Amino acid sequence: MELHKLTLKQAAEFSKANPQNAKELFNALKARAKAIDSKVKAYLSLIEKEPSFETKGILAGVPISIKDNICIEGCETTCGSKILKGYVPPYDATVIKKLKAAGAFIVGKCNMDEFAFGSSNESSAFGPVHNPWDLTRVPGGSSGGSAASVAADEAIAALGSDTGGSIRQPASFCSAVGIKPTYGRVSRYGLVAFGSSLDQIGPITKTVEDAAILLGVIAGHDPHDSTSANLPVPDYTKSLVKDVKGLKIGLPKEYFVKGLDPDVEQAVRKAVKIYQDLGAKIVEISLPHTSYAVHIYYIVATAEASSNLGRFDGVRYGFRAQSSNLSDMYLKTRDEGFGAEAKRRILLGTFVLSAGYYDAYYLRGLKARTLLKQDFEKAFEQVDLILSPTAPTPPFKLGEKVDDPISMYLSDIYTISANLAGVPAISIPGGFSKELLPIGIQLMAKPFAEETIFRAAYAFEQATDFHKKKPTL
Amino acid sequence: MAEEFNIDALAALSRIRLEPAEKAKLAKDLEKILGYVKELAALDTKNVEPTTHALPLENVFRPDEVKPSKVRDQVLDHAPKREGSFFKVPKVIEREE
Numbered sequence: 001m002e003l004h005k006l007t008l009k010q011a012a013e014f015s016k017a018n019p020q021n022a023k024e025l026f027n028a029l030k031a032r033a034k035a036i037d038s039k040v041k042a043y044l045s046l047i048e049k050e051p052s053f054e055t056k057g058i059l060a061g062v063p064i065s066i067k068d069n070i071c072i073e074g075c076e077t078t079c080g081s082k083i084l085k086g087y088v089p090p091y092d093a094t095v096i097k098k099l100k101a102a103g104a105f106i107v108g109k110c111n112m113d114e115f116a117f118g119s120s121n122e123s124s125a126f127g128p129v130h131n132p133w134d135l136t137r138v139p140g141g142s143s144g145g146s147a148a149s150v151a152a153d154e155a156i157a158a159l160g161s162d163t164g165g166s167i168r169q170p171a172s173f174c175s176a177v178g179i180k181p182t183y184g185r186v187s188r189y190g191l192v193a194f195g196s197s198l199d200q201i202g203p204i205t206k207t208v209e210d211a212a213i214l215l216g217v218i219a220g221h222d223p224h225d226s227t228s229a230n231l232p233v234p235d236y237t238k239s240l241v242k243d244v245k246g247l248k249i250g251l252p253k254e255y256f257v258k259g260l261d262p263d264v265e266q267a268v269r270k271a272v273k274i275y276q277d278l279g280a281k282i283v284e285i286s287l288p289h290t291s292y293a294v295h296i297y298y299i300v301a302t303a304e305a306s307s308n309l310g311r312f313d314g315v316r317y318g319f320r321a322q323s324s325n326l327s328d329m330y331l332k333t334r335d336e337g338f339g340a341e342a343k344r345r346i347l348l349g350t351f352v353l354s355a356g357y358y359d360a361y362y363l364r365g366l367k368a369r370t371l372l373k374q375d376f377e378k379a380f381e382q383v384d385l386i387l388s389p390t391a392p393t394p395p396f397k398l399g400e401k402v403d404d405p406i407s408m409y410l411s412d413i414y415t416i417s418a419n420l421a422g423v424p425a426i427s428i429p430g431g432f433s434k435e436l437l438p439i440g441i442q443l444m445a446k447p448f449a450e451e452t453i454f455r456a457a458y459a460f461e462q463a464t465d466f467h468k469k470k471p472t473l
Numbered sequence: 474m475a476e477e478f479n480i481d482a483l484a485a486l487s488r489i490r491l492e493p494a495e496k497a498k499l500a501k502d503l504e505k506i507l508g509y510v511k512e513l514a515a516l517d518t519k520n521v522e523p524t525t526h527a528l529p530l531e532n533v534f535r536p537d538e539v540k541p542s543k544v545r546d547q548v549l550d551h552a553p554k555r556e557g558s559f560f561k562v563p564k565v566i567e568r569e570e
Contacts, residue, residue, distance in 0.1 A: 197527060347489070
């Protein structure tokens with residue numbers, strides 16, 4: 001048996017059978033990464049020291065990979081940035097505590113766009129990740145390392161974070177399952193903040209079942225995160241039934257417009273047909289403010305990012321540039337420590353918040369966000385789920401969009417709204433383009449209706465075999 | 474657009490020094506992005522309440538209790554420079570020559 005190919009569910013069963021098996025699994029994944037990661041570059045670091053393998057818990061002896069913006073005690077956390085090089089957190093993020101309490105162990109830290117700013121993983125200070133399906137293409141971003149490691153069987157399952165699509169878009173580009181939970185569903189304590197009103201941590205996995213298991217482990221209220229919701233966590237695996245009869249699925253007419261790749265559109269239309277055949281009811285809906293989503297996002301997200309990144313000043317952690325006085329130290333540290341995209345977003349966020357422009361940009365953005373959120377509230381009075389493409393195109397070439405920030409930002413056009421509205425959304429494998437590149441299908445539901453998402457995602461997965469296809473490396 | 478922002482003032486507000494070549498490129502990028510974002514002005518937002526959070530969140534309180542924390546030394550340990558129980562930084566005020 002090739003152990004690196006196991007799903008999370010299978011790995012849990014394998015490790016439970018014999019305590020020695022977890023160690024074998026750990027070594028198998030390290031060997032797999034050693035063999036192929038020089039090509040994929042999904043990992044920034046692998047755990048060298050053998051972890052202690054738990055025998056109790058639903059994830060006993062299961063290896064998980066972690067995006068490098070989530071803190072693990074004693075383990076370097078760089079956020080893909082030079083400015084955090086050498087930062088070793090003195091504590092575990094809540095999601096890490098929960099994983100460990102469930103018996104899981106950590107195998108490595110996954111590459112990412114610098115501070116999660118990007119849709120291609122090319123803004124990482126440590127070099128881009130390569131898409132396992134075609135090494136000349138991007139894996140998506142910003143959780144590109146997490147998605148690529150799962151797709152390339154270098155990880156059993158991974159955690160990513162999603163501020164505007166950073167779990168779903170790379171899942172789509174790599175043919176993995178990725179879910180952004182409802183805002184407040186998962187604690188962000190120990191996640192390096194990017195856009196605090198948008199960020200969520202979520203699983204990237206090989207199957208829908210794995211995502212349901214993993215989300216069940218990491219979700220829940222946390223006194224350390226005042227934005228985490230104080231609501232019980234359902235057993236998501238109970239939603240894994242092959243039955244969508246009676247579910248109403250909405251198709252937003254504003255999503256099928258210019259810019260949507262014909263292969264992607266075809267995959268979505270095929271998904272619609274599959275759901276119809278399974279007994280779901282398809283309804284055309286309208287989300288009238290869709291064309292403003294990217295505008296709103298690049299005001300709100302950069303404003304929040306510029307505030308959150310104020311803390312990187314060379315005083316308390318990470319990198320400090322040599323200088324003779326304090327003000328110079330700030331200026332030089334932030335110049336040498338941040339990459340181009342981080343600077344772009346800090347400057348833009350500072351601008352939209354600055355005196356004289358606040359009302360015209362930031363406040364207008366927040367008001368427009370209300371309108372966009374109301375679109376979703378109205379839609380969910382009509383339907384249980386919204387089906388759409390995850391990304392407008394299959395994975396693009398490395399370097400293709402680096403010099404054109406707006407075209408890069410537009411690759412998140414279908415994912416951004418879920419963050420602005422706070423609703424949960426999943427990307428599942430939805431087929432392949434003519435060039436055999438992965439295409440993802442997105443399902444969105446109302447806040448805290450992850451169970452409906454899992455039910456529909458599972459039914460689709462079981463009716464298709466896209467998730468069984470693997471890249472050849 | 475160009476008259477709307479001053480890249481030097483913005484860089485100073487953001488506490489980032491920018492090399493001349495990078496500054497020119499970033500100014501051009503920002504001009505483009507702001508030009509795009511500005512399309513939002515077409516949307517009527519009169520009488521619309523701003524949304525700062527996706528969910529209706531209320532202030533969360535907890536009792537103000539002292540709890541043991543062992544992290545102080547660990548936190549100071551990974552500072553670029555420390556002295557005793559303090560973060561150490563370069564001179565703040567320079568003497569006039």
